[in-house]
Amino acid sequence: METSTAIKAGRREWMGLGLLALPTMVLGLDLTVLHLAVPALSAELQPSSTQLLWITDIYGFMIAGFLMTMGSLGDRLGRRRLLLIGATAFALASVIAAYSTSAEMLLVARALLGVTGATLMPSTLSLISNMFTDPKQRSFAIAAWMINFMIGGAVGPLAGGIMLERFWWGSVFLIAVPVMAALLLFGRILLPEYRTSTVARIDATSVALSLVSILAIMYGIKEFAKGGETYIALLTLAAGLVVGGFFIRRQRNLADPLIDLALFRRRAFSTALGTQLTGLLVMAGTQFLILQYMQLVLDVSALRAGVLVVPAMLLSIVTTLLAPAIARRVGHGAAISATLVLGAAGLLVITQASADSGLVVATVGFSILMFAINPAIALTYDLVIGSAPPERAGSASGIAETASELGLALGVAIGGSVATAVYRRLVTPGTLPDGLPPDASSAAQETLGGATEAAADVSGATGDELLALTRDAFTQGVHVASVVNAGLVIAAAALAAVLLRRKGAQPGAETAEPVEQPASDPASGQLPTPS
CATH class of the missing domain: 1.20.1250.20 (MFS general substrate transporter like domains)
Incomplete structure (x- = not known):
């Protein structure tokens, strides 16, 4: 049943969707762009085979490990606020990666890119759900959001190839910097702020358990995919599942869990x-x-x-x-x-x-x-x-x-x-x-x-x-x-x-309380004030 809050989005929301498309595209691009730069960075930084493997994989591992935590943090801290903090950190980590002088430095930078990237993905999607309360418009907005991630993954090799033709290997990481700058410049103008009305502290133990569980499961799966040692993959998967069981049990006993099992x-x-x-x-x-x-x-x-x-x-x-x-x-x-x-x-x-x-x-x-x-x-x-x-x-x-x-x-x-x-x-x-x-x-x-x-x-x-x-x-x-x-x-x-x-x-759901109280005129491009 539709509520009175399902107001048609205005100009501001659609412009905001275009802005949210930018970091989404960059995240898809960053998953593939490094592959082309591997030969050049290997020649300059001379990483070991193990270091090179982790430089390639750590980005995806850290994104997967922190997604649930960052999604829950955005609900508490404010989704726009977390998005802009993440954009700033992602840009800085990109610069560090671009100018890395050792394999160890690049590995740390890639890990930071993964952590900060995890702030961007759930923030963009959850903001879309708040900006587009009309089901028809929300469906289209989410489809457009997903397409930009697809485009980023497909364009990554092409963009990386162009950069490597003209510049050094680190230039592939700088593609993200102007995008994040645009997000910081226009984010406060085009994107509304939302967070839950009751702000509770995030349970640090839950964060640690979810991180260990997901990283162990992802590592075990990738070991199988790469044809690694079977017993290592099995042990890692088993450890991840056991820790995941402890995580779920803890969520059931918390008054304000990291994820709502309901x-x-x-x-x-x-x-x-x-x-x-x-x-x-x-x-x-x-x-x-x-x-x-x-x-x-x-x-x-x-x-x-x-x-x-x-x-x-x-x-x-x-x-x-x-x-x-x-x-x-x-x-x-x-x-x-x-x-x-x-x-x-x-x-x-x-x-x-x-x-x-x-x-x-x-x-x-x-x-x-x-x-x-x-x-x-x-x-x-x-x-x-x-x-x-x-x-x-x-x-x-x-x-x-x-x-x-x-x-x-x-x-x-x-x-x-x-x-x-x-x-x-x-x-x-x-x-x-x-x-x-x-x-x-x-x-x-x-x-x-x-x-x-x-x-x-x-x-x-x-x-x-x-x-x-x-x-x-x-x-x-x-x-x-x-x-x-x-x-x-x-x-x-x-x-x-x-x-x-x-x-x-x-199913219908009650509307969250926005931090800012935008104007109620849809033609103005502002979101209505929920009743």
Whole structure:
């Protein structure tokens, strides 16, 4: 039931949405831009292999670890205030990273970028929920917010390449500085301030438990994805789950918990969260495998492989913007379920790709998956935010973003593990060509990349036979992983159809008390004063 506070947003809110798009795009860009700079920074800073791995991964780890804490902190401290503090710190950390003189200094700077980045993501999303109280406008605003994150991730390699063509490796980090400066300059003008009416101190023990739990789980998942030591990955995952259990138990006993577990009892919230995690899991795992398939099986260059996924991104932008209008007609549950089923169809198309001529089939299948799943994820964000009380919007945003990070990590781990298991079952000493050197045989049994390098060192028919065998094995691994992912998507579609069957599927909530009391005239671009 709509309340009187669901006033149409004015000019100020739409301009504010454009401003919030900037840090969102930068966060997506920062996840990918470093990859191009690795060779240059390695030559200058000479990090060890372990340091280089942590320089690459620590940013995502720290974002995931602090998202829930920062979302809850924004509810208490003020969402605009936290956003501007985070923007200032992110700009300073970017400058430190750009002018780092050692691997250790860069590692610390990347960790700071992750912590400060965690303040930006839930702040932008929760502010959108307060600026756009009308459900129709909020759905579109959240879709636009999500698109900017997608654009940032896609533009990252291009922007980084341009900077590296003209400047030193550290210049890729300075892209964020003018963006954060614009946010600081116009943030107080265009963005309203919101925080809960009762300000309580954040429980430090809960912060520590959530951080340890999420970091341990993320590290364990990534160890699986990278083919690291299995026992280390299992122990880390187990430790993370145990600490997570203590965290949940503590939240139940606190008068003002870090996250409100009652949110998970809201059917729309919990169903949307699970669907969102599943969708991102499937997309991340499939993209991880498809790009390897294009490059290692079909011998497509990295640049061409990147270009081939651009149409999928463009289609995703269109369908994501159309999704809110479709959901208003048929309901969120039906729209999410239909798009997920279409995504499963795209995965089944991928299973028809062959080891010698599957480029068009794989590209079409992946494009169907992308333009089907992305609008579903945008709708789940809308449900998560819309089903939470306004005073808990920051906490809900942090939970949603944490689920997203876990979904991305799980996707690569599960997809990679399934494909690797199939590959190693098919590539054995008994199936490899006769006369293959022991080192080449060992490398070929591990990964397709190792097999490709081994084949280059083996002349004649043996090398050709090795490539044919291993490429076919990897392709079959992609097929099996696609079938597994299709099963996950179909299951999520069925749950969404049943649990979100009520049109809209968004419970009403009381409006939080704003700190500032804006004017009540919508034409003025100000938010109304809640009654």
